[in-house]
Amino acid sequence: MQDAAQRLKTLAEQLMGAPLPVRIRAWDGSEAxxxxxxxxxxxxxxxxxxxxxxPGELGLARAWVAGDLDVDGDLxxxxxxxxxxxxxxxxxxxxxxxxxxxxxxxxxARSLVALSAPFLPPAPPPEExxxxxxxxxxxxxxxxxxxxxxxxxxxxFYELVLGPSMVYSCAYWESPDGTLEDAQRDKLELISRKxxxxxxxxxxxxxxxxxxxxVHAAREHGVSVVGVTLSQEQAAYARKRIAEEGLTDxxxxxxxxxxxxxxxxxxxxxxxxxxxHVGADRYLEYAHDLHxxxxxxxxxxxxxxxxxxxxxxxxxxVDEFIDAYVFPDGELAPLGTTVxxxxxxxxxxRDVETIREHYALTLRRWVANLEAHWTEGQRLTSPGRAxxxxxxxxxxxxxxxxxxxxxxxxxxxxxxENGASGMPLRARDWR
Numbered sequence: 305m306q307d308a309a310q311r312l313k314t315l316a317e318q319l320m321g322a323p324l325p326v327r328i329r330a331w332d333g334s335e336a337x338x339x340x341x342x343x344x345x346x347x348x349x350x351x352x353x354x355x356x357x358x359p360g361e362l363g364l365a366r367a368w369v370a371g372d373l374d375v376d377g378d379l380x381x382x383x384x385x386x387x388x389x390x391x392x393x394x395x396x397x398x399x400x401x402x403x404x405x406x407x408x409x410x411x412x413a414r415s416l417v418a419l420s421a422p423f424l425p426p427a428p429p430p431e432e433x434x435x436x437x438x439x440x441x442x443x444x445x446x447x448x449x450x451x452x453x454x455x456x457x458x459x460x461f462y463e464l465v466l467g468p469s470m471v472y473s474c475a476y477w478e479s480p481d482g483t484l485e486d487a488q489r490d491k492l493e494l495i496s497r498k499x500x501x502x503x504x505x506x507x508x509x510x511x512x513x514x515x516x517x518x519v520h521a522a523r524e525h526g527v528s529v530v531g532v533t534l535s536q537e538q539a540a541y542a543r544k545r546i547a548e549e550g551l552t553d554x555x556x557x558x559x560x561x562x563x564x565x566x567x568x569x570x571x572x573x574x575x576x577x578x579x580x581h582v583g584a585d586r587y588l589e590y591a592h593d594l595h596x597x598x599x600x601x602x603x604x605x606x607x608x609x610x611x612x613x614x615x616x617x618x619x620x621x622v623d624e625f626i627d628a629y630v631f632p633d634g635e636l637a638p639l640g641t642t643v644x645x646x647x648x649x650x651x652x653x654r655d656v657e658t659i660r661e662h663y664a665l666t667l668r669r670w671v672a673n674l675e676a677h678w679t680e681g682q683r684l685t686s687p688g689r690a691x692x693x694x695x696x697x698x699x700x701x702x703x704x705x706x707x708x709x710x711x712x713x714x715x716x717x718x719x720x721e722n723g724a725s726g727m728p729l730r731a732r733d734w735r
Contacts, residue, residue: 307334308419312346315416325385329376341385342377352420364390365625368695369429369688379671379698387702431688433632459514459541461684464677465670465693470514470541473577473607474663474711484669487662492520495574498655498715499603500726501525505571508532508597510562511578515542515555521574522554530567532560562590568597576607579642580634587637591649600720604651609663609711611636629692639712651716654727660710667701 308330316324327337329345337343346352351372355363367373375382417423466472467484475487476494495517501507503526509517512531515538521527533539542557562578573594582590594604614620622635643653674681674694682690703709719725 308332309334309336342382345374347372349420350426353426357425362624429688432628458685465674471516475666495605499572501527508570508573510575515545518555522551529555532558569599573604579608583635588645591646595649598718601726602718604716606714610639613638630696646716652719653716655715657713663711664701664704667697671697
């Protein structure tokens with residue numbers, strides 16, 4: 305009788321049709337696979353049941369979040385190796401039907417079922433987002449629930465991960481050896497300069513998070529700011545921070561949907577890492593709403609993650625792990641789609657800066673922060689949620705490094721009919 309690890313290795317290679325790139329360590333202490341590689345630790349048979357009852361990424365995610373699946377060794381190396389083995393080898397439905405007709409494939413599947421016994425469906429981890437269905441996405445109510453799921457998990461936990469800046473978006477690095485705090489300050493200053501913020505101006509920060517942009521803009525550039533968020537915890541943190549800075553006369557924080565902001569015009573709008581929550585069906589509405597809130601000549605800085613375009617855009621589907629555990633109902637669009645929708649809403653797009661590599665650097669710093677305070681991180685939220693954030697951030701860092709996703713700052717102007725955009729002849733003087 306083979307030990308569990310060798311059986312798992314053999315079955316995985318039969319099912320996937322490729323050599324396993326990492327070691328497997330099973331619940332009985334056995335190991336199999338290539339030496340000197342990270343080990344995929346299968347802590348118990350329940351991990352297999354997660355995969356069998358929910359094949360694919362969601363089953364893997366459930367096993368990881370529940371602690372039934374782990375990695376011993378370099379997490380980045382393991383994820384990079386496994387990406388091609390699992391995710392990039394995902395079969396089409398036609399290929400899967402063909403595999404199911406193959407006697408060896410069916411025999412391997414039956415062996416996996418037998419190894420996982422008893423064959424009962426394990427409950428999803430409590431951190432998984434529960435919703436009755438996906439029929440009514442991006443209503444005000446569904447967006448509020450999705451934002452709360454992601455952000456209302458404890459300000460102390462986010463402080464541990466993000467550091468003192470409390471900026472939850474891509475930093476702007478002078479050098480890979482720089483500090484996270486300096487890089488986040490430089491990002492906020494870059495946005496402020498692109499928006500040409502000056503004393504006396506009104507800024508709207510859509511999705512203001514914990515208040516980093518609003519504080520920077522008011523303190524360093526003398527503007528009056530309204531920040532909106534759907535997160536009660538973010539709003540409470542931001543208000544406390546603003547009071548400590550002595551800026552309550554210049555900053556207002558609202559728990560409010562961007563669709564309900566009606567007190568324009570504003571001189572400038574910043575939207576930093578917020579548009580990913582809007583959804584494809586709502587994006588043109590989002591662009592029209594922000595356009596309407598700006599004065600003629602006002603500027604929008606839209607800082608947004610983008611995915612690579614697909615040959616068949618109708619085939620795009622939301623990542624199961626991220627949808628269930630990280631950003632429920634979040635959607636990514638190609639950069640060209642975003643620029644086109646902003647233009648349709650009436651904006652003149654004046655500058656696009658791609659900072660993909662900067663986000664990889666940022667994410668690796670966040671992962672390092674979490675790993676350095678792992679026990680405390682689990683205590684501040686939950687062991688499952690700490691595992692979610694570690695996996696999500698590490699996998700995202702690799703995705704940015706491998707150009708699977710990117711992040712862009714799009715500067716757009718509500719150019720009046722006379723064409724006077726107010727932009728300098730050499731636009732990048734802000735640098």
